[in-house]
Amino acid sequence: MIPFGTAHRAVATTKTMLDPPNDEYFMREALRQAQKAYDAEEVPVGAVVVRGGKIIARAHNQVELLKDATAHAEMLALTQAEAAVGDWRLMDCDLYVTKEPCAMCAGAIVHTRIRRVIFGCADPSAGAAGSMMNLLQMASFNHRCEITSGVLQKECAAILQDFFRKRRDEQDSLTS
Numbered sequence: 001m002i003p004f005g006t007a008h009r010a011v012a013t014t015k016t017m018l019d020p021p022n023d024e025y026f027m028r029e030a031l032r033q034a035q036k037a038y039d040a041e042e043v044p045v046g047a048v049v050v051r052g053g054k055i056i057a058r059a060h061n062q063v064e065l066l067k068d069a070t071a072h073a074e075m076l077a078l079t080q081a082e083a084a085v086g087d088w089r090l091m092d093c094d095l096y097v098t099k100e101p102c103a104m105c106a107g108a109i110v111h112t113r114i115r116r117v118i119f120g121c122a123d124p125s126a127g128a129a130g131s132m133m134n135l136l137q138m139a140s141f142n143h144r145c146e147i148t149s150g151v152l153q154k155e156c157a158a159i160l161q162d163f164f165r166k167r168r169d170e171q172d173s174l175t176s
Helices: 023-039 073-085 103-111 153-173
Strands: 045-053 056-061 091-099 115-121 146-150
Touching: 023 045, 023 056, 023 073, 023 115, 023 153, 045 073, 056 073, 056 115, 073 091, 073 103, 091 153, 115 153
Parallel strands: 091 115, 115 146
Antiparallel strands: 045 056, 045 091
């Protein structure tokens, strides 16, 4: 477990009760979910779904825990949001996720009609919101999402880099 206050922890900001939540606020909530994944030795990706300025779903990767390759943070958050809304259509909802969605998650995002996807860091090898491909805005699909990228990019990338660095170090110590 990484001690509180390390570089990848979300930095607290001072907000007054009059300040409306913004993209950074909600991405910090997604980072809190990513930290839960990190602590559980899952790939540290977190997601929240927001509707009307309020978080209606929170999730983090649980692939290892559930032994389910589809248990990505986005998929779990979408399922929670559908239950909260009482419909599979999430047209007035926004998804905040710490890493650019993969093709599987992007497909689910389009199918659930998420209005806007906000992600922290790009995934150059498998990102489906602009890096490798852009499934969220394909003209041939019946729904396209707005995309905002790079929100708290450094913090979102740092927790992933730290996780995989730790994994490599553990592998190196086993082989030495």
